[in-house]
Amino acid sequence: MRFRIYRYDPEKDAKPRLQEYDIALDPHDRMLLDALIRLKATDDSLAFRRSCREGVCGSDAMNINGKNGLACITNLKNLKEPVDLRPLPGLPVIRDLIVDMSQFFKQYHSVRPYLVNDTPPPERERLQSPAAREQLDGLYECILCACCSTACPSFWWNPDKFVGPAGLLQAYRFIADSRDHDVNQRLDNLEDPYRLFRCHTIMNCVDVCPKNLNPTLAIEKIKDLMVKRTV
């Protein structure tokens, strides 16, 4: 199977290049990550991240034939040859398919992605009704692979100011949590023309999310709450 892979080592290369590979696959190689691991056996200079190899850790997010996705759950059968592999767009490249995620995680941390509740904790755990728990469906599943934020033009232009779809989905995950007591401060934190309102409902995030989540909907719900608490 033919591949064209982005290669760049900032310490050695003046500029990035695309390298062609032709890999003889094993019949058991089903996912793109299988092919990459096979390729690495012949060319160990190729760098990419991977860990769980089953779509849970979010390490092997990359741009596959122009669309962000996880190599480990992308079926080779559905890929057009030569398969174009590039690092996630919009983030600085450390090497080959590995990007520096610092900016992404900085935005994630800025939404305080943890429960804030100053009431004395009960003896066991803070309980939720099944209905309250249901509010978190479609939010808690996010694996922070950064496919969505790095597909978002608003994040490309303002990665230092716009929280991005992943961070905003996580923000809403805690706003929607019945155990959290900090909704107002969370909304205050996001009420900003850059942090939240750079989202222009482009919906690339929804298009690429490998977990089929909908950050745009979460962002709309945050906007709705801001309007509701003011008008």
Next chain:
Amino acid sequence: MVSPHVHVPVGAHYGWRDWLVQRVTAIVMLAYTALMIGLALWNGGFDYATWRSIFANGAFRVVSFLFMASLLWHAWVGVRNILMDYVKPAGARLLLECIVVAVLVAYLGWTISVLWGGA
């Protein structure tokens, strides 16, 4: 990419109002467009005489003014969004925003003079 050592100030604590204004003004424009299409169908198109009689109606002028005001306000939010997305130096952004405001306010004045200036 901005260096992580530079502090980037955010937290202007506004934004939802512009977002809502853009949606409300869009509805006003949509309603006016529907009204104009309705009038065109009702009158079998527009000729100079019908156009004059429509605009002779004071209420229609007010509605038309509302449409133009919505259009200009909508344009302000949209154009400012574009400037915020793409124009990085704050000084240049402020200058361009001032120019946009000046042009839009001038258009509003022109609208008033067209609608009520008499002729």
